[in-house]
Amino acid sequence: MIQPPPAAVGQRLAEVDTPALVLDLDAFESNLAALNRAVAGRVRVRAHAKTHKCPEIARRQIAAGAVGVCCQKVSEAEALVEGGVRDVLVSNEIVGAPKIARLAELSRRARIGVCVDNIENLKQLKACAAPLDVYIELEVGMGRCGIAPGEPALALAREIAGNLRFAGLHAYQGRAQHVRSMAERKASIERAAQAVASTKALLKTDGIDCPIVTGAGSGTFMFEVESGAWDEIQPGSYVFMDADYARNEWAAPLPRFRHALFVLSTVMSRPRPDVAIVDAGLKASSVDSGMPTVWGKSLNYTKASDEHGWIEGAPLPALGEKLLLVPGHCDPTINLYDWYVVCRDGIVVDLWPIDARGALT
Amino acid sequence: MIQPPPAAVGQRLAEVDTPALVLDLDAFESNLAALNRAVAGRVRVRAHAKTHKCPEIARRQIAAGAVGVCCQKVSEAEALVEGGVRDVLVSNEIVGAPKIARLAELSRRARIGVCVDNIENLKQLKACAAPLDVYIELEVGMGRCGIAPGEPALALAREIAGNLRFAGLHAYQGRAQHVRSMAERKASIERAAQAVASTKALLKTDGIDCPIVTGAGSGTFMFEVESGAWDEIQPGSYVFMDADYARNEWAAPLPRFRHALFVLSTVMSRPRPDVAIVDAGLKASSVDSGMPTVWGKSLNYTKASDEHGWIEGAPLPALGEKLLLVPGHCDPTINLYDWYVVCRDGIVVDLWPIDARGALT
Numbered sequence: 145m146i147q148p149p150p151a152a153v154g155q156r157l158a159e160v161d162t163p164a165l166v167l168d169l170d171a172f173e174s175n176l177a178a179l180n181r182a183v184a185g186r187v188r189v190r191a192h193a194k195t196h197k198c199p200e201i202a203r204r205q206i207a208a209g210a211v212g213v214c215c216q217k218v219s220e221a222e223a224l225v226e227g228g229v230r231d232v233l234v235s236n237e238i239v240g241a242p243k244i245a246r247l248a249e250l251s252r253r254a255r256i257g258v259c260v261d262n263i264e265n266l267k268q269l270k271a272c273a274a275p276l277d278v279y280i281e282l283e284v285g286m287g288r289c290g291i292a293p294g295e296p297a298l299a300l301a302r303e304i305a306g307n308l309r310f311a312g313l314h315a316y317q318g319r320a321q322h323v324r325s326m327a328e329r330k331a332s333i334e335r336a337a338q339a340v341a342s343t344k345a346l347l348k349t350d351g352i353d354c355p356i357v358t359g360a361g362s363g364t365f366m367f368e369v370e371s372g373a374w375d376e377i378q379p380g381s382y383v384f385m386d387a388d389y390a391r392n393e394w395a396a397p398l399p400r401f402r403h404a405l406f407v408l409s410t411v412m413s414r415p416r417p418d419v420a421i422v423d424a425g426l427k428a429s430s431v432d433s434g435m436p437t438v439w440g441k442s443l444n445y446t447k448a449s450d451e452h453g454w455i456e457g458a459p460l461p462a463l464g465e466k467l468l469l470v471p472g473h474c475d476p477t478i479n480l481y482d483w484y485v486v487c488r489d490g491i492v493v494d495l496w497p498i499d500a501r502g503a504l505t
Numbered sequence: 506m507i508q509p510p511p512a513a514v515g516q517r518l519a520e521v522d523t524p525a526l527v528l529d530l531d532a533f534e535s536n537l538a539a540l541n542r543a544v545a546g547r548v549r550v551r552a553h554a555k556t557h558k559c560p561e562i563a564r565r566q567i568a569a570g571a572v573g574v575c576c577q578k579v580s581e582a583e584a585l586v587e588g589g590v591r592d593v594l595v596s597n598e599i600v601g602a603p604k605i606a607r608l609a610e611l612s613r614r615a616r617i618g619v620c621v622d623n624i625e626n627l628k629q630l631k632a633c634a635a636p637l638d639v640y641i642e643l644e645v646g647m648g649r650c651g652i653a654p655g656e657p658a659l660a661l662a663r664e665i666a667g668n669l670r671f672a673g674l675h676a677y678q679g680r681a682q683h684v685r686s687m688a689e690r691k692a693s694i695e696r697a698a699q700a701v702a703s704t705k706a707l708l709k710t711d712g713i714d715c716p717i718v719t720g721a722g723s724g725t726f727m728f729e730v731e732s733g734a735w736d737e738i739q740p741g742s743y744v745f746m747d748a749d750y751a752r753n754e755w756a757a758p759l760p761r762f763r764h765a766l767f768v769l770s771t772v773m774s775r776p777r778p779d780v781a782i783v784d785a786g787l788k789a790s791s792v793d794s795g796m797p798t799v800w801g802k803s804l805n806y807t808k809a810s811d812e813h814g815w816i817e818g819a820p821l822p823a824l825g826e827k828l829l830l831v832p833g834h835c836d837p838t839i840n841l842y843d844w845y846v847v848c849r850d851g852i853v854v855d856l857w858p859i860d861a862r863g864a865l866t
Binding site: 161261463464 | 522580604626644649771773775776782791810837841842862864
């Protein structure tokens, strides 16, 4: 059972039922433009759709100049292709015949890329006989997936053949994205750039062309651009700018992004003089990267239980008053909702379904 | 777009696509029976459906003796009533005319209860003219919603009239549920019981009958039963028993519950000798109450990112191997899925839709 939309086009924001996931269209469009201005055509943009899970947003990113999108799950790719996207990179390893068969099926309808970090997995991909773009995922400091740069990556690249096209290197330093200091983030990306450059040089010596180096996130992408080692960047959160990204030191060369995503909540109890309780808890705003912040008020969201949030500060809002919260972490928050309530100037102008919500496989 | 089921009836668990939310039917049935044996008919059971969000499970709890269920949101109540449940207590304050109109609509199809802690909200409930059971929520140590015990609660009870029936007191000490020590949990409930008893006595002196005192959770319910102050208990997590509840000290009078809920995951990368990466991150198993544990293996799930989990220990599983994880916190984990993959003896025997998944309003 998909949840019905909590709003109708033409409603004022104050009339929208809560909790609701609100997208500020002005801020969203401003963020699309800010990315383009910063990047200035120096690299390709492949926006990360794991963040928004929404074909409508993917189409707008592509209309704004992105070459396509990336995502993390085959089921996300299915929702995006179904929604009209024709170039999707699954920026992740896809293991096992059932999932790979689904990738192969998608490759009949769209250009599909996938990452690999292991020879056994590469053999599984060869066995599907479908034309797939394969990127070798390099470990560049995140300590998650990825093969070591240099010789190990070269050995794997040599095995890419047949139905598979070696599309390039995937190099994402995820751990750097939320390091607070600009200088430390930049240093992390410089180290990653060295690993990328040395691997690329090794491939070249071996006569293997490396068409694209792809990677980067919203917290660092201008460092990747300026390093010259990347051909394509994959920012996701930039369209929304969550509370945790806002805690980063943020200055040029990174552009200023605006908060474009909010959880609208209602004060449901005023039990004591020092606290208001809102109807949005951790099932409405993910707390893995900290509590949400309260937008435009000198109030703090201090604690969450499953369906409740504690609001402290002064002046406290009255029973029934509505508050906009800025989620701590946009990606898992969006995954809790079926709809974006799209607003401009405080009026609901559209409802966008989050088609890849819950797309786990 | 609702996600298709990740499994088919008759499949072996090893064939199920991942991540998948797996319900072990033997353990689930054992937990229903264990609760009944412990309570032994001394109080009514009103199981909490906020945990499972599934009418099929609610119907089974009622078949096992529960008088009905409770939930936290009107939209959850809607899904439960649509699924055939005829007695639902929304154990929460419901504020604002639109939501109250939906409660009123539900009251034409089922017995509907709701909590109140504020005179203004009570007036809103009166204005809907529908027959609702109203429970006064007492603050008994949780520091969330609820009116102070004693005179404030009495003053509010006096105002319940007209279309509203005073159904009793709602007293839930949520903060006590995950206190590790049995003795401290018991002491918390004894303090709550005193607040309940004094308020009940005051109501009686005033000539107000208090039909039911309801409350209690899976971590304490036998203390509520033994105190004699509660007529009805509201355990939710007992059907599944998550990793965080398992960290509690757990002994008689509480019965032993079995882990009945798992996230099935697959090893998608073996990047280094000391770590395996699985395809279930924090969008597959909520981390608000800690990481999941690995079932039946001497392995640790040490870190989560959105779509990945880090597995450490020895011997590490091979690429493609499947692991069962016990979620840190069952309620928000279940809210990430559309289906329970119901298994008995390692075979998929049913698929139960999670109809109230994402029911936020």
